[in-house]
Amino acid sequence: MKALGALAVPLIFVLAIALLQAFYIVREDQQVIITQFGKPVGQPVVEPGLKFKLPFVQKAQTFDKRFLEWQGDADELPTRDKVLIFVDVYARWRISDALLFYQRLKDERGAQSRLDDILDGETRNAIARHDLVEVIRTTNRSPEQDEATPEEEFEEIETGREAIRKEILAASQPRTSDLGIEILDVQFRRINYGDDRTKEAVYKRMISERQRIADLYRSEGQGEAQRILGEMDRELKRIESEAYREAETIRGRADAEATEIYAQAYNQSADSRQFYEFLKTMETFESTIDKETWLMLSTESDFYKFLQGSR
């Protein structure tokens, strides 16, 4: 009993370890390949759950099943029109064939390094094939205008950012297929002007652009103000002259009417004309003769005769 007990303990211990060695768990986000003395056996296990393998002889190599990151080496690259831009690319990939992946690359570190070679290279090629504007813009949409600012227009693009991105993706995908890797997506994360000289030049251009707009605003303001003042002058002249015309017309009509009335009254007969002349002369005497006047009465004058006659 004692001897059996003493034997049982190590036996059970070995059995337990064997049991532990025989089972392994594949998690929902994992895939596993089984190797026997370093040589892969069978197909990769992608279904999650509790799995069985030969203890001690076989080893489980676990790989990720999810979308994995790749971050490009952000670098300054020249475009076709010789502008140095800073391009930062990211990609998402996954291990599509764990067996192939294990054979070709062994682990993720190997994969990252191969992806660096492929994607950085393709990015460099794609950027060098296109002008800057093609890398920035996606579509040929026309910019939204606000009625205050002067009309802005874009340069026409032929390819565009999306198409270049797809170019990189399409060029990279076949190069990774025999590595057990599937590149799912490549995106430009950041694009910026590279060196300080380029930035300075861009800032300078932006400043001059804005100044152009500012000048335009100012001259627009002056022009509009002048126009308003001109309109004011014209309006003023119109108002004044129209008023003058109307006033003079009214006066003229009144004068004419008065003349007619006078004529009707004075022009009744030769006798009335004479009488009018006489009356007017008398009135004129009254209004013209005052203290400063010297009156010389000739002895021949009517008045004197009149005086003599009445004596």
Added chain:
Amino acid sequence: MNEVKFPSGGNVEMPDFGKALKRGAGGLRFVLLGILALILLLNSFYTINTEEVGIILRLGKYRGPETDAGPGLHFKIPLIDRVEKVPIERQLKAEFGFRTEEAAVRSRFSEETDEANMLTGDKNAAVVEWVVQYRIIDAYKYKFRVRNVDITFRDMSEAVMRRVVGDRTVNEVVTIGRGEIERQVEQELQALCDQYETGIRVDQVVLQNSAPPDPVKPAFNEVNQAEQDRDTLINEAQAQYNRVIPRAEGQASQAIEQAEGYALNRVNRSQGDAARFSSLYAEYRKAPEVTRKRLYLETMSTVLPNVGRKLVVDDSIEGLVPLLEMQQIAPAAARARTQEQGGGQ
């Protein structure tokens, strides 16, 4: 592999193992069993907070959304079930171009210039800061489809924002196109989230600050200033117009009214004059000679008293003019003489 170790060790092996030790220490067996039981017990319960959902992996396998655990206290098979908690009800927020250092009534922020600098479609540069509010709507995808979802989500957001901004003028980015940018980024980011199976729903993209780069800012301000100047100039001209024209119109109607007044006056007076003349003439015709004489004399009698000097001159007298001049000169000569005498003294 680690997960399997304990259950098999605990359930199968331990009683026998204990028996073997029994001789050495009887009490130790119970202590060990007790500790083991306690560990298992503690491992059997877990709580899910209100904003979370628990995803259960049984031996690494997910058995569908109906096994998800809602908020509350739950039981699981110890060491076999694994629980992943995902905050699906919480609204999450990612900041780009800046970081909230300390959220308070007056929050503090720091800038992340590399994240914020981007190029616009007219080859200009802009600084854009934004926030994405999102929620995890599929906890399973969020956990098991993408590794480091948060980093991936940030990368996607930056890529999409730059793509959208790259299709716009700097003017649109800084002023008029902001709402449009938010909408488009939201849409495209959601599409990308779906493509990557992140299980994330983008609730809202909010542009915080979108400005030209610092060295260019003064020039942009100058444009604003110029816009103001333009409006000021126009307003001033308009004001002058408004000051002058109504007054001129008033003056014009005044002139016309005055003319009307003149006309009335003229016509009325002429009618008056005519009426007076007609009446007078009617009387005159009855006795012309007498009336003429009477009028003449009446006039003379009013006029003559007012005359300064009256001379009656006979026609036969000649050289009257020198005589008149003497009359004027005489006083002046007299004055001259007295002056000479005064000078002699």
